[in-house]
Amino acid sequence: MKIEIATAVPYQVTVENGIIDRVGELAAELERPGAKAMLVSESNVFPLYGQRVKDSLESAGFRVSEFLFPAGESSKQIATVCDIYRALSENGFTRSDFIVTLGGGVTGDMGGFAAATFLRGISFLQIPTSLLAQVDASVGGKTGVDLPFGKNLVGAFHQPRAVVTDPQTLNTLPEHYFHDGMGEVIKYGCISDLALLEQLEKGIKPVDLEEIIIRCVSSKKKLVEEDTRDKGRRMILNFGHTFGHALEKLHHFQELAHGEAVGIGMVLAAGVGEKLGITRAGTAERIRKVLVQYGLPVEDCFSKEEIIEATALDKKSDGETLQLILLKEIGESIIYPIHRSQLLCVME
Ligand SMILES: NC(=O)c1ccc[n+]([C@@H]2O[C@H](COP(=O)([O-])OP(=O)(O)OC[C@H]3O[C@@H](n4cnc5c(N)ncnc54)[C@H](O)[C@@H]3O)[C@@H](O)[C@H]2O)c1
Ligand SMILES: O=C(O)C(=O)C[C@@H](O)[C@H](O)[C@H](O)COP(=O)(O)O
Numbered sequence: 525m526k527i528e529i530a531t532a533v534p535y536q537v538t539v540e541n542g543i544i545d546r547v548g549e550l551a552a553e554l555e556r557p558g559a560k561a562m563l564v565s566e567s568n569v570f571p572l573y574g575q576r577v578k579d580s581l582e583s584a585g586f587r588v589s590e591f592l593f594p595a596g597e598s599s600k601q602i603a604t605v606c607d608i609y610r611a612l613s614e615n616g617f618t619r620s621d622f623i624v625t626l627g628g629g630v631t632g633d634m635g636g637f638a639a640a641t642f643l644r645g646i647s648f649l650q651i652p653t654s655l656l657a658q659v660d661a662s663v664g665g666k667t668g669v670d671l672p673f674g675k676n677l678v679g680a681f682h683q684p685r686a687v688v689t690d691p692q693t694l695n696t697l698p699e700h701y702f703h704d705g706m707g708e709v710i711k712y713g714c715i716s717d718l719a720l721l722e723q724l725e726k727g728i729k730p731v732d733l734e735e736i737i738i739r740c741v742s743s744k745k746k747l748v749e750e751d752t753r754d755k756g757r758r759m760i761l762n763f764g765h766t767f768g769h770a771l772e773k774l775h776h777f778q779e780l781a782h783g784e785a786v787g788i789g790m791v792l793a794a795g796v797g798e799k800l801g802i803t804r805a806g807t808a809e810r811i812r813k814v815l816v817q818y819g820l821p822v823e824d825c826f827s828k829e830e831i832i833e834a835t836a837l838d839k840k841s842d843g844e845t846l847q848l849i850l851l852k853e854i855g856e857s858i859i860y861p862i863h864r865s866q867l868l869c870v871m872e
């Protein structure tokens with residue numbers, strides 16, 4: 525299955541079992557023959573799939589070097605990007621060479637950011653290997669890293685040249701991160717796809733994963749095409765993220781994974797919406813139930829004061845006003861400006 529993302533330079537998301545062994549073929553349609561490819565990956569994923577990707581790229585005539593970093597969100601920082609710049613420089617990369625990211629959202633966001641900024645921009649291909657990255661992070665061109673002051677505070681919009689999604693790679697994904705990825709899948713159900721949420725409530729079988737990936741990417745496609753630079757409607761993809769990112773920061777980007785944080789954030793946002801009379805009563809409880817069903821946490825130990833304080837640098841803020849993403853009901857979302865002081869009054 526191929527989904528075209530019609531941004532200024534369009535690209536395709538190919539979702540296919542076994543496609544990881546044909547990445548060289550796909551790259552050959554897009555990149556200069558004989559170009560250098562830097563495979564950016566990490567300590568868990570590279571040993572599982574790195575050699576297959578290298579073999580495929582080399583068979584297609586590319587000269588491959590690799591850059592590996594320790595797996596995990598705490599690597600998603602500017603110091604690691606500087607190490608990628610060093611590897612690109614030492615290997616003599618020019619603007620007609622390219623990066624291939626192989627891993628979860630951390631790898632894609634960070635390798636994509638290195639591609640966006642090295643020589644003011646080189647091309648990159650995404651090979652997402654976690655559920656979260658296959659349903660969300662690999663598409664749309666948001667690249668970047670965390671700062672100790674907040675999540676994704678440094679970044680760039682830089683669309684990949686192609687996204688190569690092999691659902692079979694999920695066979696090795698630890699269960700914890702399968703649950704975590706379901707946090708973003710549930711988000712798609714909440715913001716725009718009631719039927720998906722109902723399907724999730726009934727319980728999915730593993731064979732349905734490919735369909736779920738296609739469904740989430742198709743929802744994201746529409747928002748990215750309409751608002752590539754996140755100035756309007758695309759912001760609904762941030763449902764649960766204002767509070768979720770605050771929680772990730774409060775946990776110093778350790779322990780609580782992104783999808784888990786977003787899940788708790790969705791429950792909090794739905795609660796705020798209900799208190800304001802915007803969200804249909806019972807929605808927060810419904811979200812809470814489906815999160816529990818997929819093994820996700822629904823609450824955390826921080827007070828509302830701490831959480832609101834940690835939203836200080838939220839990228840959707842306008843002074844003291846936050847653009848909170850709220851639901852009218854499951855499947856229908858709105859962007860709702862709210863002053864921090866009002867938020868304090870309506871938050872549980
Ligand atoms: N750019 C975007 O639009 C976007 C969207 C959503 C999330 N994100 C970002 O994505 C990141 C989270 O992504 P993530 O959950 O993939 O995190 P991750 O990259 O840390 O991967 C999660 C864990 O799964 C392991 N893993 C990944 N694929 C595997 C596989 N096939 N087999 C075995 N192990 C595997 C990794 O080594 C890691 O331990 C966050 O930084 C978040 O901010 C970005
Ligand atoms: O692609 C988007 O737009 C999203 O908001 C997707 C989110 O799931 C993702 O976590 C994104 O990285 C958040 O971006 P940010 O701009 O809030 O840092």
Ligand SMILES: [Zn+2]
Pocket residue numbers: 660708765782786
């Ligand atoms: Zn997210």
